[in-house]
Amino acid sequence: DTTVKQNPRYKLARVGKPVNLICSQTMNHDTMYWYQKKPNQAPKLLLFYYDKILNREADTFEKFQSSRPNNSFCSLYIGSAGLEYSAMYLCASSRGGDNYAEQFFGPGTRLTVL
Amino acid sequence: GDSVTQTEGPVTVSESESLIINCTYSATSIAYPNLFWYVRYPGEGLQLLLKVITAGQKGSSRGFEATYNKETTSFHLQKASVQESDSAVYYCALGETSGSWQLIFGSGTQLTVMP
Secondary structure (H helix, E strand, O other), X not given: OOOEEEEOOXXXXXXXXXXXXXXXXXXXXXXXXXXXXXXXXXXXEEEEEEOOEEEEOHHHOOOOEEEXXXXXXXXXXXXXXXXXXXXXXXXXXXXXXXXXXXXXXXXOEEEEEO | OOEEEEOOOOEEEEOOOOEXXXXXXXXXXXXXXXXXXXXXXXXXXXXXXXXXOOOOOEEEEOXXXXXXXXXXXXXXXXXXXXXXXXXXXXXXXXXXXXXXXXXXXXXXXXXXXXX
């Protein structure tokens, strides 16, 4: 099974409220990623876990948090949603540390903040 | 910085016509860039179409080809005869290995193939 699952597929949130998105994979991949995708823009890496080590991009450091309770699951947490968080959030996983690794993507969660 | 620039969409072609989607990259901090084309079909997640990790080599999949040209820093996607089922969004991406595998994407090219 090479699928990456994301829940929910669609999320509606109010400004100022928290948002928690879930991702899972059963490929035993050691690296899991979260990207943000806005219309007509490239997917932008927000953070990734290599095993239990979290790496967050400098410009999104304070806006997003994540947890990885086990190898299969990874969450993306927004403490207080703003309008600018409306986007598609893509989760991906890879074996990592391998020159030939490829990232496997989930279908995405479309977040709309009102 | 590191970046990817690709043909702006949308691109519309007729079935059986040839296709080229341009992609150029800048890899100022990556010693040995690896190049990818990802595709997103309607209703599905991004999936890898092809990859090339060595300059001068060509990758191919599903009738698509792309050659890693280090001199021109390009990785254009080509297909001799497109089909309606090729309608999708195509993303060129640049990768590196530095403890983990990070991808830098272009903004995507929406392709519509008319029957």
